[in-house]
Amino acid sequence: MTSYFCGNQNTDMKRILGTIMMTLLFAFNSTADEGMWLLHFLKDQNIEDMKKKGLKLTAEQIYSINNACMKDAIISMGGFCTGEIISDKGLFLTNHHCGYDAIADASTPENDYLTNGFWAKKMDQEIPVEGLTATIVVRIEDVTAEINAKLNDNMSYEDRQAAIRKEMKAIKEKATKDTHYDAFVRNFFEGNEFYLFVVERFKDVRMVGAPPSSVGKYGGDTDNWMWPRHTGDFSMFRIYAGDDNKPADFSQENKPYKPKHHLPISIKGVKQNDYAMILGFPGSTDRYLSSYGVNHAITLDQPTRVEIRGKKLEIMKKHMNQSDAVRINYASKYAQVANYWKYFIGQTAQLKKNKVHGKKSKIEEEFAAWAGKEDDRKKYRNVLSDFEEAYKVEAKYSANKVYFFEAIYQVDFFNHVFGAYRMRGMLDDEEKLAALKEKNIPAFKAMAEEWYGTKDLPTEKELVINMLNMYAKNVPADQQTDAFKKLAAKAKGDFTGMVEKAWSKSIFTSKERYLAFLDKPSGKTLDKDMFFQVVSETFGAFQNARSNPESTEANHKLEEANRLFVQGLRKMNPDKKYYPNANSTLRLTYGSVLDYSPADAVTYDYVTTHEGILQKREMTDDKTHEFYVPQDLVDKINEGDFGEYGQDGKLIVNFLTNNDITGGNSGSPVINGEGHLIGCAFDGNWEAMSGDIFFEKNIQRTICVDARYILWIIDKYAGAGNLIEEMTIIK
Numbered sequence: 001m002t003s004y005f006c007g008n009q010n011t012d013m014k015r016i017l018g019t020i021m022m023t024l025l026f027a028f029n030s031t032a033d034e035g036m037w038l039l040h041f042l043k044d045q046n047i048e049d050m051k052k053k054g055l056k057l058t059a060e061q062i063y064s065i066n067n068a069c070m071k072d073a074i075i076s077m078g079g080f081c082t083g084e085i086i087s088d089k090g091l092f093l094t095n096h097h098c099g100y101d102a103i104a105d106a107s108t109p110e111n112d113y114l115t116n117g118f119w120a121k122k123m124d125q126e127i128p129v130e131g132l133t134a135t136i137v138v139r140i141e142d143v144t145a146e147i148n149a150k151l152n153d154n155m156s157y158e159d160r161q162a163a164i165r166k167e168m169k170a171i172k173e174k175a176t177k178d179t180h181y182d183a184f185v186r187n188f189f190e191g192n193e194f195y196l197f198v199v200e201r202f203k204d205v206r207m208v209g210a211p212p213s214s215v216g217k218y219g220g221d222t223d224n225w226m227w228p229r230h231t232g233d234f235s236m237f238r239i240y241a242g243d244d245n246k247p248a249d250f251s252q253e254n255k256p257y258k259p260k261h262h263l264p265i266s267i268k269g270v271k272q273n274d275y276a277m278i279l280g281f282p283g284s285t286d287r288y289l290s291s292y293g294v295n296h297a298i299t300l301d302q303p304t305r306v307e308i309r310g311k312k313l314e315i316m317k318k319h320m321n322q323s324d325a326v327r328i329n330y331a332s333k334y335a336q337v338a339n340y341w342k343y344f345i346g347q348t349a350q351l352k353k354n355k356v357h358g359k360k361s362k363i364e365e366e367f368a369a370w371a372g373k374e375d376d377r378k379k380y381r382n383v384l385s386d387f388e389e390a391y392k393v394e395a396k397y398s399a400n401k402v403y404f405f406e407a408i409y410q411v412d413f414f415n416h417v418f419g420a421y422r423m424r425g426m427l428d429d430e431e432k433l434a435a436l437k438e439k440n441i442p443a444f445k446a447m448a449e450e451w452y453g454t455k456d457l458p459t460e461k462e463l464v465i466n467m468l469n470m471y472a473k474n475v476p477a478d479q480q481t482d483a484f485k486k487l488a489a490k491a492k493g494d495f496t497g498m499v500e501k502a503w504s505k506s507i508f509t510s511k512e513r514y515l516a517f518l519d520k521p522s523g524k525t526l527d528k529d530m531f532f533q534v535v536s537e538t539f540g541a542f543q544n545a546r547s548n549p550e551s552t553e554a555n556h557k558l559e560e561a562n563r564l565f566v567q568g569l570r571k572m573n574p575d576k577k578y579y580p581n582a583n584s585t586l587r588l589t590y591g592s593v594l595d596y597s598p599a600d601a602v603t604y605d606y607v608t609t610h611e612g613i614l615q616k617r618e619m620t621d622d623k624t625h626e627f628y629v630p631q632d633l634v635d636k637i638n639e640g641d642f643g644e645y646g647q648d649g650k651l652i653v654n655f656l657t658n659n660d661i662t663g664g665n666s667g668s669p670v671i672n673g674e675g676h677l678i679g680c681a682f683d684g685n686w687e688a689m690s691g692d693i694f695f696e697k698n699i700q701r702t703i704c705v706d707a708r709y710i711l712w713i714i715d716k717y718a719g720a721g722n723l724i725e726e727m728t729i730i731k
């Protein structure tokens, strides 16, 4: 009796609590929306929840392999950003910072599109962007079973990898046979699952429009990764196709691509809690990173990256301030280095502030307890100690690896030398040399024209000196090669004199000498060039760090531990919906328009308006300042002619959602419940910079340009009504 009564009361309590919880959930409508979901699982995994949040579409309207659907309008732009098709003539929208490299490449001090913007008022004014591709996903398939059929638990690491590679290749070949499609298989959930992506890759992409940087990059590095924001971070391109509407190499004869679907643009505006979803190509996240990995990032890798990048930025900035040509030629490089310089500063700070190490440890404790329980969980019992051991080894080599990438490989001059390093192996063999001369040397020559035409040698020299000084000082001496140590000993802590001397005769420091070398490529010439030596030696040290027996063992251990950790977590919480880490494949995230509170007593509104632009402008009259706004734009704003793009006399500039995005999503469409474009995603917020490693439900936000600000700039500021006419506008 008693027990019955108690039981009953308990059940009632649960029911009441449940109702209260549900009410709370619905009241806020939006516990933040973690998850980068795969389109081929939407129907089974998410669609009901999406509808509850306000989606009015079916799963097939978003992803279908038979009918035109939303995915047909989503583009992977060059593999590094996202774009969305917004007209039936292949016009696509992306971020200004995604188009930045193309805009800078097309710019000269006379035609400075970075500073002044660019608008093609007719199609024949559009500027071809060499090498830029636009890729649309045709279909996605889960091929886990096919690959797993070739694997078993007793395989060695190498055998397992070889079997996976072989099967991936076979699947790809089968999927593309007799088609013009491309395809690839990627691994998901840290190697536990595999999906095939069949894609159509377009190769004729042209620049159509970009606002001045004072709109597109408004707030510069100061506002980057921050809210409140006032940036018109958008630009536009167009896909061209052959007569058959299929991908074709660039040709004047190509026609604007006719997409299966393009996104209508809504100018109805956004409200708090409105449904919002984003489709795009997030590059990489590390949501299953262990506490050991977090520790490694905070104490080793990230601080090193920040230090190296900080120095590179200081040097580039100095030279860019002295010449317009250098400013334009280094703009894109500078922006790339600066973006992740600030990212790593923020990530390190917020991993600490948001106590991510502790959150990970807690998950790991639960995992260990679970793994210890049943006999069939034995294979999960070494996972945590494997993490610990592997990171101990990784720690030894962190500086070496990070330095090679950041201070050597990603310095343009060294990267240029690296090209010659790649041909070194072919120079001592007559047959190979002949093949090299015939096949590769013409391409090397063409690249040399471009390289020497756009690089500033004094900037490069200062970078080289400083990077070598830092490398010699910070990479553990016992990991530097003997030959490098000899050079460093000669330099006595400062490479300036040695670099100066070598600079005057190296084959890499003058176009004439380099072209002469390409005419008569010889191993001997390369071997005695100091910069060739530096590149081969630092690369040698890096390879050793990566593939000495101890490191190899640690890497395999780490990879295997990651795989088992994720596999175990999913078994441990069978009812929880897991999503895989980002890996540059098409994903969807859904949630709502939402404000946030970054600190006690502080709330940030979910929109910013034109007033903020004018307020920030007050800070400066210096035309090169990050908060400078050109006078004609100030005048246009003051005229207040926001027309149908305005809302209560204001122009909404940016807004926030709680969607789950990361780098690579840049340029992604923000879409409402009806399937209409309401904005273009371009950034994340400072307080949640740790978000790629642990999603912060309460404070993580996506920063979007409001579609109405984009249209207002195009229409009223740039006077490019020709582009508005192509679009489908929902009023």
Ligand code: ARG
Residues within 6 Å of the ligand: 097, 217, 218, 219, 220, 221, 223, 224, 225, 335, 339, 663, 664, 666, 682, 683, 684
């Ligand atoms: N943080 C943004 C991203 O990685 C890029 C923003 C570009 N703007 C800037 N001021 N650097 O997607």
